[in-house]
Amino acid sequence: MFGLYITHPQVKIDAAVPVPEWGLSDVGVARARMAAAKPWVAQLRRIVSSGETKAIETAGILAAPSGVTVEIVEEMHENDRSATGFLPPPEFERAADRFFANPDESFNGWERAIDAQRRIVASVEHVLSTHDTGRPIAFVGHGGVGTLLKCHLEGRPIRRDRDQPHGGGNLYCFRLADRRLSCDWTPIEDWQGWM
Template identity: 65%
Template sequence: MYVLYITHPQVRIDPNVPVPEWGLSDIGAERARRAFSQPWARDLRRIVSSTETKAIETAQYLARASGLDAETVEDMHENDRSATGFLPPDLFEKAADWFFAHPHASYKGWETAADAQARIVKSVETILAAHDPSQPIAFIGHGAVGTLLKSHLSHDVIRRSTDQSPGGGNLFRFDLADRKVTCDWTPIENWQG
């Protein structure tokens, strides 16, 4: 059986709101509605989400389409960037480049890429260990930790070139039995199952 890792689509950026509390923008919400109206959404048997607002909102769209309830797991959050707070997009992109290029060092107090990778891998593996292997499952989360998870599954080094395309709202698929990535980052509305 297969596992999907789905990233939230575009968010409403507000420098006055903590990043974990940002919700989906109108574009992000529309992308989620359109993507999850595809038949594959009804094939899922479990949805597990990060506790960040944008991930929960994405999971709720998928839950409505699939007829399931979404679970939340605290340790699936995005890499902890609270030490710097909000960064304007140009500075954020430079910081993200540094984060991936120096996986064992902290960018101005951020969680390191290596630590974030260990956390997301442990969280996903813990859930999968108790999951019925005959049932498809979707994880709803974030781009950076999703990339770190995919790097781990692919036995690849941590690097930004394996990141999803800008804007979020992408997914990759891996097999539950052997953890092999069988579909690379794909925009959610383009995936056919």
């Protein structure tokens, strides 16, 4: 059976609001609703979300077709960037490049990539340790830690070239039996389901 890692789609960027409290934009909500209309969403038997608002909102939209209750795992949050606060998009992209390129170092007080990777891998493995592998599950979270988890599942070093396409709202699928990827990043509204 399959597991998914799903990233939240587009958000309302507001420099006056802490990033973990940003919600989905109208575009993000529309994309999540398009995905929720796909047959694979109704197959989900468990949905586990980061505690950040944008992830919870995405998970809630995806949970409606299957009627499952969203579980919150706070440790699934995005890499901690609170030391710098909001960075304008061009500056953020440069910072993210450094985050992935130097996983053993902190960029201006950010959580190190290796630490964020350990945290997301441990969180997902903890959930899966008691999960019935015959039941599809989705983890809803963020691009940065989602990429770090993907690098781990692929047995590859941390690198940004494994990152999702710009804009968010993507997923990858992995087999629960052996944790091997069965598809690469795909927009949530385009994925056709597990094969």
